[in-house]
Amino acid sequence: MGRDEAFRDIYREHYNAVYRYAWRRVGPDAAHDVAAEVFLIAWRRWETVPRAEPLPWLYGVGRGVVRNHQRAEHRGLMLEARLMVERDQPGRDLADRAAERNSVVNAWQSLGETDREVLALVGWEGLDIPSAAKVMRCSVAAFTARLYRAKRRLRTALDRQDRAAEDMPHQPAVPARMGLEERCV
Structure with a gap:
């Protein structure tokens, strides 16, 4: 199986899990972007992606991508709670x-x-x-x-x-x- 097919298989099998991982950390607005970045990195570093169990590796990459979004997510949650109380x-x-x-x-x-x-x-x-x-x-x-x-x-x-x-x-x-x-x- 070629690189393109193998990547497509991993993408099809694990995209939803990576998306949910991102969604729970950065919310629905940024989750698709985070998931896309994870798979872009997987494509670029294809030689390092473990074929037997790629999901933990993908989560590890996702963890790095999500870090920059976490503070903004926290500020958004705090603002939402404050607005609910004021309203x-x-x-x-x-x-x-x-x-x-x-x-x-x-x-x-x-x-x-x-x-x-x-x-x-x-x-x-x-x-x-x-x-x-x-x-x-x-x-x-x-x-x-x-x-x-x-x-x-x-x-x-x-x-x-x-x-x-x-x-x-x-x-x-x-x-x-x-x-x-x-x-x-």
Whole structure:
């Protein structure tokens, strides 16, 4: 099989996964561009793409492409939450939901980039630990330790959000332990 056919096969098989990886990190507006860049890099570095398991390699490349978009995504989420509160100030339900979302965003953003990526690879991308370790270019043991530490730091950040919400006068406490589905409505 020639290079063109082999590339087409990898593209067809893995484009949706790479797109979803990008979408969860940079949103729908930039996800196609990120995915396209990942496959452009794969084309340019074809000799280094592992044919047996290309997806972890593609995620590793995607990780590098996504880095520049993450800060802009965070600013957008914070602006959206702020606008929701300003627009719907009289309605407590919307304000509460915005506060809950803000709590999760703040906890997530308080983590380091590596912690966020480790949690996202397992939680969002559904990778097993050996595949996620390939994406992060580390051993399985190192990735397992990183995952444990990242979970612990997220738990601490959420607990800190809970305590801060409880200490605010005249503000309803927003429990940070609610399910993410409930928080990010």
